Amino acid sequence: MKIAIASGKGGTGKTTLSTNLASFIAESRECVLSDLDVEEPNSGLFIKAELIHKEDKFKMIPEWEKSKCELCGNCQTVCNFNAVLKMGKMIMVFPELCHGCYACSELCPTGSLPMKQKKMGELKSYKTGNLNFIESKLIIGEEQAVPLIKQTINYVDDNFGEDVIKIFDSPPGTSCPVIEATRDADFVILVTEPTPFGLHDLKLAVETVKQMNKSFGVVVNRYGIGNDGVEMYCKEENIDIIASIPNDRLIAETYSRGELLYPAIPSVKEAVISISEYIENNKGWAK
Amino acid sequence: MKIVFTAKGTDMDAAMDPRFGRTEFFVIYDEDTRNVESFDNRAIEGEAHGAGPKTAQKLAEYEADVLITGNGPGGNAATALKATGIEVYVGAGDMTVKEAYEAYKAGSLKKA
Amino acid sequence: MGKVKEIVVISGKGGTGKTSITASFAYLGGKELIVADCDVDAADMHLLMAPDFGKSEDFYSGELAFIDQDTCIKCGKCQDVCRFDAIPVIDTQYVVDPLGCEGCGYCARVCPVDAITNSEPNVGKSFISGIRTGATMVHARLSIGADNSGKLVAKVKNEAKTLAEKENKMAVLVDGSPGVGCPVVSSLSGASFVVLVTEPTVSGLHDLKRVYELVKKFGIKAGCIINKVDLNTDLSGDIRTFLKEENIILLSEIPYNVKFTEAMTDGKTIVEYDKELGNIISKSWEKIKEIEKLQGKLK
Numbered sequence: 001m002k003i004a005i006a007s008g009k010g011g012t013g014k015t016t017l018s019t020n021l022a023s024f025i026a027e028s029r030e031c032v033l034s035d036l037d038v039e040e041p042n043s044g045l046f047i048k049a050e051l052i053h054k055e056d057k058f059k060m061i062p063e064w065e066k067s068k069c070e071l072c073g074n075c076q077t078v079c080n081f082n083a084v085l086k087m088g089k090m091i092m093v094f095p096e097l098c099h100g101c102y103a104c105s106e107l108c109p110t111g112s113l114p115m116k117q118k119k120m121g122e123l124k125s126y127k128t129g130n131l132n133f134i135e136s137k138l139i140i141g142e143e144q145a146v147p148l149i150k151q152t153i154n155y156v157d158d159n160f161g162e163d164v165i166k167i168f169d170s171p172p173g174t175s176c177p178v179i180e181a182t183r184d185a186d187f188v189i190l191v192t193e194p195t196p197f198g199l200h201d202l203k204l205a206v207e208t209v210k211q212m213n214k215s216f217g218v219v220v221n222r223y224g225i226g227n228d229g230v231e232m233y234c235k236e237e238n239i240d241i242i243a244s245i246p247n248d249r250l251i252a253e254t255y256s257r258g259e260l261l262y263p264a265i266p267s268v269k270e271a272v273i274s275i276s277e278y279i280e281n282n283k284g285w286a287k
Numbered sequence: 288m289k290i291v292f293t294a295k296g297t298d299m300d301a302a303m304d305p306r307f308g309r310t311e312f313f314v315i316y317d318e319d320t321r322n323v324e325s326f327d328n329r330a331i332e333g334e335a336h337g338a339g340p341k342t343a344q345k346l347a348e349y350e351a352d353v354l355i356t357g358n359g360p361g362g363n364a365a366t367a368l369k370a371t372g373i374e375v376y377v378g379a380g381d382m383t384v385k386e387a388y389e390a391y392k393a394g395s396l397k398k399a
Numbered sequence: 400m401g402k403v404k405e406i407v408v409i410s411g412k413g414g415t416g417k418t419s420i421t422a423s424f425a426y427l428g429g430k431e432l433i434v435a436d437c438d439v440d441a442a443d444m445h446l447l448m449a450p451d452f453g454k455s456e457d458f459y460s461g462e463l464a465f466i467d468q469d470t471c472i473k474c475g476k477c478q479d480v481c482r483f484d485a486i487p488v489i490d491t492q493y494v495v496d497p498l499g500c501e502g503c504g505y506c507a508r509v510c511p512v513d514a515i516t517n518s519e520p521n522v523g524k525s526f527i528s529g530i531r532t533g534a535t536m537v538h539a540r541l542s543i544g545a546d547n548s549g550k551l552v553a554k555v556k557n558e559a560k561t562l563a564e565k566e567n568k569m570a571v572l573v574d575g576s577p578g579v580g581c582p583v584v585s586s587l588s589g590a591s592f593v594v595l596v597t598e599p600t601v602s603g604l605h606d607l608k609r610v611y612e613l614v615k616k617f618g619i620k621a622g623c624i625i626n627k628v629d630l631n632t633d634l635s636g637d638i639r640t641f642l643k644e645e646n647i648i649l650l651s652e653i654p655y656n657v658k659f660t661e662a663m664t665d666g667k668t669i670v671e672y673d674k675e676l677g678n679i680i681s682k683s684w685e686k687i688k689e690i691e692k693l694q695g696k697l698k
């Protein structure tokens with residue numbers, strides 16, 4: 001069972017929800033939480049666990065071998081990303097621009113651009129009780145999130161069985177990284193706030209998950225502020241509001257300290273219980 | 288010596304363009320022949336990524352000795368430029384090409 | 400040479416109040432400014448500024464492959480070379496998945512019958528609008544699943560800058576992109592002053608430091624507004640210490656107040672909605688104008 005937690009707008013409470021939901025589920029069964037916001041992962045600030053494994057993550061980049069090169073410049077011609085350039089008598093490769101399509105390498109007549117591994121991020125695996133936590137982070141200067149997100153999801157698939165609940169904390173927005181993060185999900189939870197900004201960005205997020213044919217539901221955070229726009233919209237569109245977390249200064253203060261909310265705050269506990277039950281009843285996860 | 292300036296126009300009176308990768312024009316001044324040329328780089332706007340290296344490559348065709356610009360080339364562009372051996376001077380972003388040249392000759396620009 | 404000043408507001412972390420504060424600055428600056436909403440992935444400024452969407456332009460970027468089924472001989476070479484699993488077989492046909500295609504063009508190069516063409520897809524729209532403050536705002540919307548490369552951000556910024564220079568405006572005010580990637584770099588390029596909006600939470604401080612690394616790399620002068628300051632006194636203290644260490648100007652501290660969100664819900668900027676909060680933000684704006692020597696031209 002794979003659940004992605006996403007939102008259009010940043011700051012709505014994705015990470016708050018994913019860390020609390022995962023920790024709650026882990027009280028009764030094996031669960032793995034992955035932070036896929038690889039540019040700026042934050043969930044680790046809320047999970048106190050032991051580091052059990054670390055691995056470097058690589059992407060494949062062409063590396064110039066000049067011995068057989070005839071400087072035909074075909075590599076530059078076939079690269080759509082300006083990542084390979086012929087500068088005088090040299091072939092220069094710009095690793096950050098490379099998308100790893102292999103065209104320059106495989107179409108080189110002399111085999112002078114073999115693909116080599118280049119580190120682009122790090123994956124760390126933590127464990128506390130039944131909760132497994134995977135955090136991936138891009139190294140500074142590395143811009144492309146998609147390859148690392150993909151590899152992290154593969155890591156989770158390879159290391160955790162069907163009976164482990166998999167929760168993915170996705171990056172905010174609706175661009176490529178979010179698509180990659182939610183691509184394999186069985187169910188998507190969209191977190192929003194009941195304000196005009198929240199509603200506007202929720203609509204974008206809904207458009208996105210619909211285009212991907214994903215089953216989804218909404219969690220309203222900071223319920224009580226703003227207006228009923230989000231509620232009305234969900235009603236009109238027949239979208240389930242799975243749970244609402246009330247706006248509460250105490251919640252904000254607890255969050256500010258990097259603490260989990262549900263142990264001490266009843267309204268949040270109710271919410272994570274509702275969400276677990278909803279998923280179990282509607283989507284049925286393997287017992 | 289051949290000197291290249293990142294500019295917003297095509298002659299010595301033009302304002303300098305503080306950017307490198309997405310500069311609008313190059314003004315190329317040959318100190319020996321006193322000849323002034325220019326190159327229109329505005330097509331670079333169409334490039335989403337890799338503007339810096341691409342512009343550096345264009346510049347390499349002019350075989351200039353010195354590049355004078357404003358903020359300085361970004362990481363990738365700088366790497367590409369280094370391969371050509373060109374000397375880069377920065378800090379002229381607010382001047383005209385002519386003023387930048389004079390500042391360079393007076394030694395008041397910073398070498399990147 | 401009349402170089403127009405650029406004030407860019409960023410936050411690293413979402414939800415700190417960046418857009419709300421930028422909107423207030425826009426209101427205070429009025430006709431003297433050109434506003435640029437560079438948060439193109441989830442643009443929200445327009446919800447407070449009532450833009451008229453006067454001028455719109457389609458935005459094209461990247462490349463998308465397309466297989467002509469009449470020409471295709473189903474040899475599968477395209478699928479063999481595609482590293483992004485973007486050419487699945489659907490109902491016996493090889494079809495490019497637009498959400499998966501990275502636009503590398505490799506498939507088109509190997510197709511033996513030239514059945515594959517590449518086009519530059521329309522991935523968004525940019526707009527130039529009149530807004531209710533009397534100023535002009537440049538904004539945009541990136542389509543779903545698009546690559547937020549920073550190119551659309553650059554377009555919005557350049558458009559705003561050109562307008563500001565042409566109309567002799569006091570400054571360009573930019574609502575920056577969140578995060579630390581390409582769109583932020585694009586938002587920051589050419590900035591004269593950066594306003595960092597943060598909050599005293601572990602996430603807030605963590606992301607403030609990360610985004611400041613970028614600002615430092617560009618060598619841009621920076622100021623900070625601590626929003627929801629009384630939420631956590633320990634962390635507010637940590638933020639102040641960090642600002643001092645890095646020579647970042649503390650512009651103001653705003654107390655945690657639901658009125659912040661109430662204003663937005665009411666479609667108003669905070670300075671229009673609440674006197675106390677409005678005063679704090681006005682003072683920040685005055686400070687920024689002083690630091691950047693921004694002089695209004697209208698009386």
